[in-house]
Each structure stands twice: as structure tokens, then as C-alpha cells.
Amino acid sequence: MxxxxxxxxxxxxxxxxxxxxxxxxxxxxxxxxxxxxxxxxxxxxxxxxxxxxxxxxxxxxxxxxxxxxxxxxxxxxxxxxxxxxxxxxxxxxxxxxxxxxxxxxxxxxxxxxxxxxxxxxxxxxIAVERHGQPTILGFFMGAAALNRATQYNHDHVTAGGGVSVAITIAAAMWRAVRGIGDWAEGDWMSLSIDGHAAREGKRFLFLASSLQSLMLGLWPFWGSSGPMRYLDVDAYPENLGRSLWPLMRGRPTTAMLESSYHSSGASQILLKTQGPIIIDGEPFAAADGEFRLAPGPALRFVSP
CATH class of the missing domain: 3.40.50.10330 (Probable inorganic polyphosphate/atp-NAD kinase; domain 1)
Incomplete structure (x- = not known):
């Protein structure tokens, strides 16, 4: 029983x-x-x-x-x-x-x-570890443009569900493409995937997720699979306007792959940044700016 x-x-x-x-x-x-x-x-x-x-x-x-x-x-x-x-x-x-x-x-x-x-x-x-702080379990996270988009959503978007997501994405990308504010400038990060040498520099957008699908048919990931999928886009991404649709569908063009856009699967991600990261809709900071991402426990989800 x-x-x-x-x-x-x-x-x-x-x-x-x-x-x-x-x-x-x-x-x-x-x-x-x-x-x-x-x-x-x-x-x-x-x-x-x-x-x-x-x-x-x-x-x-x-x-x-x-x-x-x-x-x-x-x-x-x-x-x-x-x-x-x-x-x-x-x-x-x-x-x-x-x-x-x-x-x-x-x-x-x-x-x-x-x-x-x-x-x-x-x-x-995804288990997000921070030195001296409790581990957080979440499914969708990121930084840079996601920080700005989350704040925009909280300040300006009153709709819910898929409408909220669509409005926020459209507003964020419009501002980045048009060069409004600091949207395209990004934030400094150091990113190491599965123990490989870290890539350092400003990022326009970083995302990581262990979900297998997103709403509205969005899927901004490609490359090899893994327990986590990540997207890493350099600051001032080349041809952002023409790259938006392939980016959101996970179907990058050859030009994208040869320039600012990186995605694959991972078992461990070490992220250092000067600001917070968004975890399932809310910002979380690390005292030393360092976040370790790894697969969390197996959880069973049921629905009638």
C-alpha cells in the first residue's frame, strides 16, 4: 500500500x-x-x-x-x-x-x-556544488544572458507558461541583436568540461540541463550526448540574428560551429563566474564564484 x-x-x-x-x-x-x-x-x-x-x-x-x-x-x-x-x-x-x-x-x-x-x-x-554551501538539485540552469532574461521576466512579463517563455526569449534576443544595453557583452567565465583545460573569457550565454525535452519545441543543444547537455556561446556571437533559429532548434550551421557556438554532453562541468547562476528560475551565488555540476540521484517521476 x-x-x-x-x-x-x-x-x-x-x-x-x-x-x-x-x-x-x-x-x-x-x-x-x-x-x-x-x-x-x-x-x-x-x-x-x-x-x-x-x-x-x-x-x-x-x-x-x-x-x-x-x-x-x-x-x-x-x-x-x-x-x-x-x-x-x-x-x-x-x-x-x-x-x-x-x-x-x-x-x-x-x-x-x-x-x-x-x-x-x-x-x-544536476547537482550544483558550491564550496561551504549546500548542494542544489535542479534541472535547467545557466548564466550571462539567462541572468538578464530571468530578471527581465520578473520585471516585465505577467503571462505564464509557454507564453511567458516565448515573450522572454523574444525580448532577450531582440535586445542582444540590436545591441541594447549589455545583453551581447556577456559575462566573464571559466569553463572546464570533464576535466579538460578551461576556456576563459566572456560568454554571451551558458546553459546546462539534464532534461530530455523543453517546451515549445526548443532544444538549444547538439553534439555528443551525456548525463548533462550544455550550450556555451562566446560574447558578441557572430551573426546572432541569422543564428537564432538554428540555435534554438539545436541545428547549428557550419558557420556557427566554426565560430562562437559550442555544445555537447558532459559528466562534469566546472564553472567559475563573477556573478550568480540561474537554477530553475532563480539566481544562486557561490562565495568563491565556483560551481561544480554533476549528475544527481535517480528520481522517479509519475503522472496519471
Whole structure:
């Protein structure tokens, strides 16, 4: 018999306007701090919860996954079922999810009772290590133009979902192509892939992900596969306007491959930068500016 529980973020975009109706007997918590979240997950581990519903967006999921291994300790990690209630819901678009609707919890509980899932897959988040700070588990991250785009989204974009992503990408690339502000200038980074000599210099954009698909048909990665995929674009990228569509589809032209655009798979990435990196929608800094990226634990995701 499965033991099921819920972590609910009432501040997530869709949850703010949706009243939650809990099925009878369902364990639930709405933590508002890291300490409260850890306490809730620790209680779930003691109760041997093996299916954890997460109602929120990418940031909520990141926070839950980051705390989960420490809270569960030697107890096997639970399967995860997402109720997509955030802004972009990027992870949910890959692993599957219930939309945040009034009957979503009941549908998840019914599926758990029967063990019948429409999707049942395994993904490894990226473990982001920082010296002297807790390891973060996330699925999509990057720096430079992604920092600027994330800030633009927070300041100017009120739409959600795919519309939010499309507006933000269009605005970011327009500013970069037109040379508005410092968008094309990039940020200084040192990047070492799988122990190879580091490449240093200004980058227009760096991305890394362990997802297998993104929303809107976007896939800005190519080259060999690996547990992580990365994109590395030099500052002031050549022919950016003509390269945008091939870049976003992961189909670079020969000219792109011979100039500013680099992508492949990796098992370990060492990134040094002077600013924060964005992890599933929010910025995180390292005291020494150094981030180590490696595959995290295997996680099972289910959706009805």
C-alpha cells in the first residue's frame, strides 16, 4: 500500500487563485521556509511516504529535491508527482504532470491507489556544488544572458507558461541583436568540461540541463550526448540574428560551429563566474564564484 503526501506552495502562480481541496486522509504541508520544508520531508520519511506530490513550479520542485536526500537519509527516495502550478513549469513539460485543477489531487490519489500511471520515467537532476554551501538539485540552469532574461521576466512579463517563455526569449534576443544595453557583452567565465583545460573569457550565454525535452519545441543543444547537455556561446556571437533559429532548434550551421557556438554532453562541468547562476528560475551565488555540476540521484517521476 502506497503512503502518499503533498508539499503545496500556496505562493506559486496558479495556486494563488485556486482553493485546494484535500482528499480525506492525505498528508499535506505548506512550508514557507527551508527549515519548515526540511521538517515536513523528514516527517514524510519517518512515515515512509513513497509518493510525494509537489504542487508548485520549477522553483518549488528544486527546493523540495534539494532537501529530499538529506531528509530521507537511508530511506528510499519517493516517486515524485508534479502538480504544475508555476510560471514556466519547464520540468513538468518534460517529465509529465497534472495541471493544477480542483480535482488534480483526487486524480493523483486514485492513480496511486491503482498503480496505473500514464507516464513513469526516471530523470537525474544536476547537482550544483558550491564550496561551504549546500548542494542544489535542479534541472535547467545557466548564466550571462539567462541572468538578464530571468530578471527581465520578473520585471516585465505577467503571462505564464509557454507564453511567458516565448515573450522572454523574444525580448532577450531582440535586445542582444540590436545591441541594447549589455545583453551581447556577456559575462566573464571559466569553463572546464570533464576535466579538460578551461576556456576563459566572456560568454554571451551558458546553459546546462539534464532534461530530455523543453517546451515549445526548443532544444538549444547538439553534439555528443551525456548525463548533462550544455550550450556555451562566446560574447558578441557572430551573426546572432541569422543564428537564432538554428540555435534554438539545436541545428547549428557550419558557420556557427566554426565560430562562437559550442555544445555537447558532459559528466562534469566546472564553472567559475563573477556573478550568480540561474537554477530553475532563480539566481544562486557561490562565495568563491565556483560551481561544480554533476549528475544527481535517480528520481522517479509519475503522472496519471
Amino acid at each position: 502506497h503512503q502518499t503526501a503533498l508539499i503545496h506552495n500556496p505562493r506559486s502562480r496558479l495556486n494563488r487563485r485556486l482553493a485546494v481541496h484535500l482528499p480525506s486522509g492525505l498528508l499535506s504541508a505548506s512550508p514557507t521556509t527551508e527549515a519548515e520544508l526540511f521538517a515536513s520531508l523528514t516527517e514524510y520519511a519517518h512515515r515512509e511516504v513513497d509518493l510525494l506530490m509537489v504542487s508548485g513550479g520549477d522553483g518549488t520542485l528544486r527546493d523540495v529535491l534539494t532537501q529530499l536526500p538529506r531528509a530521507y537519509g537511508d530511506v528510499p527516495l519517493p516517486a515524485i508527482a508534479i502538480l504544475a502550478a508555476g510560471n514556466a513549469n519547464l520540468v513538468a513539460s518534460d517529465v509529465g504532470a497534472c495541471q493544477s485543477q480542483r480535482d488534480a489531487l483526487s486524480r493523483l490519489c486514485d492513480a496511486a491507489a491503482t498503480g496505473r500511471w500514464r507516464r513513469d520515467i526516471v530523470r537525474h537532476p
